[in-house]
Amino acid sequence: MIPVMSLTVFGLAVFLLLLGTPVFVSIGLASVMTIIIHNPVPLISIPQLMFSGTESYVLVAIPLFVLSGVLMESTGVAKKLIDFAKAGVGWARGGLGASNVVASFIFGGMSGSSVADTVALGTILIPEMEADGYDKGYSAAITALSSTLAVIVPPSILMVIIGAVSELSVSWLLIGGLGPGVLLTSAMMIQNYFICRKHKYGSVKKFSFRALWNSFRVGIWALGAPVIIMLGIMTGFVTPTESGGLAVVYTIFISVFFYKSLKKGVIYKSLISAARLTAAVVAIIGSSSIFTFILTFEGLPQIVAGFLLGITNNQLAIFLMINVFLLVMGMFLDAGVAIIVMAPILFPVAAAVGIHPIHFAVVFVLNLAIGMVTPPFGVCLFSTCNVAKMEMGQLIKSALPLYVSMLAVLLLTTLVPGIVLWIPTLTLG
Numbered sequence: 330m331i332p333v334m335s336l337t338v339f340g341l342a343v344f345l346l347l348l349g350t351p352v353f354v355s356i357g358l359a360s361v362m363t364i365i366i367h368n369p370v371p372l373i374s375i376p377q378l379m380f381s382g383t384e385s386y387v388l389v390a391i392p393l394f395v396l397s398g399v400l401m402e403s404t405g406v407a408k409k410l411i412d413f414a415k416a417g418v419g420w421a422r423g424g425l426g427a428s429n430v431v432a433s434f435i436f437g438g439m440s441g442s443s444v445a446d447t448v449a450l451g452t453i454l455i456p457e458m459e460a461d462g463y464d465k466g467y468s469a470a471i472t473a474l475s476s477t478l479a480v481i482v483p484p485s486i487l488m489v490i491i492g493a494v495s496e497l498s499v500s501w502l503l504i505g506g507l508g509p510g511v512l513l514t515s516a517m518m519i520q521n522y523f524i525c526r527k528h529k530y531g532s533v534k535k536f537s538f539r540a541l542w543n544s545f546r547v548g549i550w551a552l553g554a555p556v557i558i559m560l561g562i563m564t565g566f567v568t569p570t571e572s573g574g575l576a577v578v579y580t581i582f583i584s585v586f587f588y589k590s591l592k593k594g595v596i597y598k599s600l601i602s603a604a605r606l607t608a609a610v611v612a613i614i615g616s617s618s619i620f621t622f623i624l625t626f627e628g629l630p631q632i633v634a635g636f637l638l639g640i641t642n643n644q645l646a647i648f649l650m651i652n653v654f655l656l657v658m659g660m661f662l663d664a665g666v667a668i669i670v671m672a673p674i675l676f677p678v679a680a681a682v683g684i685h686p687i688h689f690a691v692v693f694v695l696n697l698a699i700g701m702v703t704p705p706f707g708v709c710l711f712s713t714c715n716v717a718k719m720e721m722g723q724l725i726k727s728a729l730p731l732y733v734s735m736l737a738v739l740l741l742t743t744l745v746p747g748i749v750l751w752i753p754t755l756t757l758g
Contacts, residue, residue: 335629338363338620352663353609356670357616360623369626375619382618382669383611385493386570391610393573394484396603397554397580398442402449403595404584409548410435411453416544418518420534423525425458426467430475430517434510435555437479442486442606443701444712446476451716463530465719466727473713473724474731475517477698480664482510484558484573487694490614490665494621494672497686499569500562501753505691507559508748509738516734524730550583563756610665617669625673634678644682648689648743651675652696659700663708667697687753688746695739702728702735 341359346352361375401407414431418424432450437443451472458468480487483503492499525531545552554576561567567575584591624630637647655675658667672693679689701709704725714721742748 332624332627332629332632334363334367334369334623334627337366338623342620352666353612353616356613356620356666360616360619363623364619369623378619378622379615382621383615387489387493387499387568388611388614390484390489390499390570390573391486392603392607393570393577394486394489395442395445395606396599397573397576398436398445398449399599399602399606400577400580400584400595401436401551401554402445403599404580404588404590404592406551406554406580406584406588406590407436407449408453409544409551409588411450413544413548413552416537416541420536421522422533423521423531424534425454425461425463425531426471426521426525427518429454429458429471430478430514430521433472433475433478434482434514435552437476437482437485437510443476443479443698443709445606446479447472447709447712448716450476451713455717458531461531463525464528464727465717466723467524467528467530469713469717469719469724470728470731471517471521472717473707473709474702474728474735475514476709476713477701477735478510478513480694480698480701481506481513483507483562484569484576485694486610487664487668487697488691489569490610491668491672491690491694494669495676495686495690497690498757500565500757501687502690503562503569504559504753504756505687505749506694507752509691509695509742512741512748513735513738516738517731520731520734550587553583554579563752565757613663613665614669617666620670621673624670630674630677633674634681637678638681642682644684645744647678647682648684648692651678652692652739652743655693655696656699656703659697660703661706662700664694664697664701667700668693685746685750688749691749692739692743695742699732699735699739703732 338359341362342355345355345359364370364372364375411432414428414435418427418431429450433446436446436450455468455472459465483506485503485506488502488506489499492502557579558572558576561572561575562569581591637650641647658671701707704710710721710724714724
């Protein structure tokens, strides 16, 4: 059977995207036009479908995590984290590059947004790296690629979305990202060391325990935010949504009583900024819900599963084919859209060959994280180029070696489920 409706909605969406139409408008308009043309359900069902796609309780965590990250940046708390990372690893060869990676891991543990990471950290670290003798392209590249850690480690917004779409435990997904996140952080730091040693990037300084202690003493309250989020979820003491609320309250508390950096109007401006970012995510989720309904109504997931299983029923072969497919999709689609559209199609295939759903979901997000820094439409590439005021071609050329780390971690995580499942099984099991 030819999936006529699915082909129609895909074709219309691609056409609208090529015209430069915003993503959520392209998907929503293509879906509405397809329903009008083929009439699978009454038009009155469209607002119901959009509402049902956005009413999940776990999605409330998204604005809370976003607001926490915005407050961290606007109150200067993020700067304390950067200073701590620099004192810890910034003294060695390639120290500022390593600091960039570590800061992305820590800051990602508060914001869950890679774009927020590139702006908050890139604004500070890229000029510092240039002043310390780093190539501008490499400074931007390590900033962009390490920013993907924010959507891998908790409180990843993409993990929240895929949990809502696939009806999996968001707590398991968030904690499941820790293993790959630590692995990717380590791989990037090691590769950064050899790249910097080869090109003689950055100065080498004597390690200072006093500087480390002083930065820790000042930054300990800032470090409390990611600790609260991770430990709260790992112990099961709070839900992901509740941990987001705690992070917001905690950030405001330390800004007022310890750092005294909460200036007049900051909360209002942060709320507006977080609302805009959240509205963009929710608009995509709502419009994609109609898109997903059309695909599932026509049975496209079963068609795709039958096609792939007709080629092979080998679990690893299927998993690798899905990885390649997602890497390509990630180059062209917004990560949130890719999850909402592709998850209902690909999860049945993974289930059919016995892939653990949590393992599959985390690898799914890893693929899309790579897509966020892959041309031609990698959103983190655009934001980093904007911060660094440089051409994308120069950034991509410098980033090529770092893609090796990301692909190696993706392959290893695909082959070894324990990298994802060990920590959640131990803590939530």
